[in-house]
Amino acid sequence: MALDKSYLEYAKRQYGMDHDRYDWSMLTDRPQVTWPSGKKLALWVNVPLQFFPLDQKGEPFKIQGGMTMPYPDLRHFSLRDYGNRVGIYRFLKAFDQYGVTPTFAMNTELAKRTPYLLNTIKERGNEVICHGMHMDALHFGGQDKQLESQLVQDSLNQLRDLTEQKVTGWLSPGRNESENTPELLAANGIEFCCDWVNDDMPYTFKTQQGNLWTMPLSNELDDAFIMLNNLHSEDSYADQIVDACDYLLKEANEQGGRILSLNIHPWMLGQPHRISALERVLEYVMSQDVWSASAGNILSAFKAQQNA
Amino acid sequence: MKSDPGFYDYWPYENRPKIRWPGGKKMAFWVAPNIEFYELNPPANPSRKAWPQPYPATQGYSIRDYGNRVGHKRQMDLLDKYGIRGSISLSTALCDHHPEIIQMCKERNWEFFSHGIYNTRYTYGMSEQQERDMIKDSMETIYQHTGQKCGGYLAPALSHSELTLDLFAEVGTELFGNEGGIYTCDLFHDDQPTPIHTRSNKPFVSIPYSLEMNDTIAYVVNKIEPRRYGQMLKNNFDRLYAEGDESGTIMCIPTHNYQVSCPHRMKAFEEALDYITSHDDVWVTTGKEIAEYYLEHYYEQAKVDIAHKNAALIRSDK
Numbered sequence: 001m002a003l004d005k006s007y008l009e010y011a012k013r014q015y016g017m018d019h020d021r022y023d024w025s026m027l028t029d030r031p032q033v034t035w036p037s038g039k040k041l042a043l044w045v046n047v048p049l050q051f052f053p054l055d056q057k058g059e060p061f062k063i064q065g066g067m068t069m070p071y072p073d074l075r076h077f078s079l080r081d082y083g084n085r086v087g088i089y090r091f092l093k094a095f096d097q098y099g100v101t102p103t104f105a106m107n108t109e110l111a112k113r114t115p116y117l118l119n120t121i122k123e124r125g126n127e128v129i130c131h132g133m134h135m136d137a138l139h140f141g142g143q144d145k146q147l148e149s150q151l152v153q154d155s156l157n158q159l160r161d162l163t164e165q166k167v168t169g170w171l172s173p174g175r176n177e178s179e180n181t182p183e184l185l186a187a188n189g190i191e192f193c194c195d196w197v198n199d200d201m202p203y204t205f206k207t208q209q210g211n212l213w214t215m216p217l218s219n220e221l222d223d224a225f226i227m228l229n230n231l232h233s234e235d236s237y238a239d240q241i242v243d244a245c246d247y248l249l250k251e252a253n254e255q256g257g258r259i260l261s262l263n264i265h266p267w268m269l270g271q272p273h274r275i276s277a278l279e280r281v282l283e284y285v286m287s288q289d290v291w292s293a294s295a296g297n298i299l300s301a302f303k304a305q306q307n308a
Numbered sequence: 309m310k311s312d313p314g315f316y317d318y319w320p321y322e323n324r325p326k327i328r329w330p331g332g333k334k335m336a337f338w339v340a341p342n343i344e345f346y347e348l349n350p351p352a353n354p355s356r357k358a359w360p361q362p363y364p365a366t367q368g369y370s371i372r373d374y375g376n377r378v379g380h381k382r383q384m385d386l387l388d389k390y391g392i393r394g395s396i397s398l399s400t401a402l403c404d405h406h407p408e409i410i411q412m413c414k415e416r417n418w419e420f421f422s423h424g425i426y427n428t429r430y431t432y433g434m435s436e437q438q439e440r441d442m443i444k445d446s447m448e449t450i451y452q453h454t455g456q457k458c459g460g461y462l463a464p465a466l467s468h469s470e471l472t473l474d475l476f477a478e479v480g481t482e483l484f485g486n487e488g489g490i491y492t493c494d495l496f497h498d499d500q501p502t503p504i505h506t507r508s509n510k511p512f513v514s515i516p517y518s519l520e521m522n523d524t525i526a527y528v529v530n531k532i533e534p535r536r537y538g539q540m541l542k543n544n545f546d547r548l549y550a551e552g553d554e555s556g557t558i559m560c561i562p563t564h565n566y567q568v569s570c571p572h573r574m575k576a577f578e579e580a581l582d583y584i585t586s587h588d589d590v591w592v593t594t595g596k597e598i599a600e601y602y603l604e605h606y607y608e609q610a611k612v613d614i615a616h617k618n619a620a621l622i623r624s625d626k
Contacts, residue, residue, distance in 0.1 A: 002435035029380045198373035230531040244572035273544030
């Protein structure tokens with residue numbers, strides 16, 4: 001019994017990363033950043049607006065939040081739809097009450113299906129980033145490149161038409177990518193991508209079609225990760241965000257501006273028994289030394305301080 | 309395959325020879341940061357997949373990278389604050405990938421022990437020679453980059469063979485005599501050190517490393533809330549500290565920079581460290597220092613006691 005000898009060969013055992021997507025860099029080695037008006041912490045509230053198809057194919061895997069029952073899984077289809085009908089309007093009230101500027105990560109398919117909601121967002125003037133076509137249109141390793149290219153183009157072109165926004169940000173459905181996704185995004189006018197979770201600040205992500213920025217959207221602080229995956233309570237969710245806010249503020253005071261990114265789903269926190277946890281969080285965070293801004297504006301402020 | 313790995317004999321947790329740690333302390337406390345490198349595209353192993361998704365596994369890979377880019381410095385600053393030297397369970401390829409981290413830990417006189425080369429290269433399916441080569445590579449790498457004679461082992465991603473402990477002990481002897489390859493963190497059967505049988509009959513011990521207090525087990529497997537994890541650490545400490553009156557105990561907190569160093573988890577961890585280190589009767593130390601002290605002062609006595617207790621049982625059966 002033995003493994004092939006290649007299993008004990010280490011071709012990429014070298015300085016830096018084992019790939020050429022980005023450079024190795026420790027957060028503390030970078031120049032300090034300050035946010036507008038001297039605020040210490042930028043608050044990025046990111047709201048995915050999602051369409052989960054009833055006829056989910058689950059290729060190459062079923063994503064969290066998707067259908068789990070034999071067809072037709074009316075339970076999960078309608079529970080997710082609840083977010084776009086009911087939960088989102090609770091969110092909007094809370095954002096307005098506490099002066100929060102949200103960013104919406106929209107499935108293009110949902111933008112097509114809910115003109116009222118789309119119009120509401122357009123009238124508010126909040127930034128929309130593209131969340132792919134829908135929650136069963138995954139980007140994944142081994143995917144046909146032409147098909148994926150078409151998917152990226154369709155998702156972006158249609159969303160740009162519908163929103164009348166430039167749409168420069170991207171969040172993949174299920175936060176999964178193929179080996180080609182970064183190139184396809186760069187080739188289609190995307191400036192920043194929110195899939196990778198290896199940093200608390202933006203950094204440069206290299207593609208053969210030019211550089212992207214990675215924006216740090218925490219998955220560990222995602223409402224569905226905490227309450228659906230980890231099965232923590234609503235109170236614990238709020239405690240965790242408050243503790244994160246305190247910690248990042250303290251770090252920001254010593255090391256320069258930080259970002260608190262909250263990815264929150266209307267079908268999760270928008271439920272009647274959970275919305276107060278969000279309100280508690282927003283009330284607390286907005287009472288701190290915080291700049292609430294869209295993902296694109298946070299990135300712009302960051303970029304303006306980087307040496308060209 | 310065996311029904312029992314045969315590494316140790318039964319040894320009841322009562323009436324054991326009394327342990328006192330240096331300075332007469334009743335409890336030893338150590339923190340074991342796992343500083344790991346996971347590969348984005350590792351070669352396939354026949355028994356275990358590295359990532360659930362086809363390459364590239366964006367999420368799994370990048371959160372682990374977060375540990376090195378962001379988390380390491382946070383935990384290191386915290387351990388500095390409470391006067392704790394880490395005992396690093398090291399993916400030794402990290403010496404090449406991220407020498408800055410190695411340098412910082414070296415400057416602090418932290419211990420480095422082997423956690424394999426990459427946490428995405430599993431022991432499963434390796435021949436004896438391959439596993440020996442992998443272990444030897446890892447121990448030599450630590451020596452070359454830090455000058456330390458690697459004392460301990462935690463198999464990469466807890467992937468073992470029947471021979472893992474034998475091979476680690478033997479390679480340690482080959483490279484460093486009795487100064488290297490003296491303890492394992494791979495066994496979870498006890499709250500005190502235990503003499504371990506190896507093929508070479510070398511003095512070799514299991515040092516309690518606690519899977520239960522391991523942040524990744526707590527947060528990822530058991531899905532514990534951060535503040536509850538902090539409370540669990542304090543409860544674990546309280547009991548072991550009290551039991552130290554009878555015979556010296558050990559508490560270990562195994563950590564991962566991509567778990568414990570996330571912003572929402574640091575407060576609970578800090579409160580536990582603050583609580584633990586505020587007690588006087590605690591020897592704040594490293595894994596290898598515990599192993600060396602035990603081997604020198606209690607190992608032989610323990611072997612005699614274990615043999616005696618098992619022999620007495622056999623006689624009473626007759």
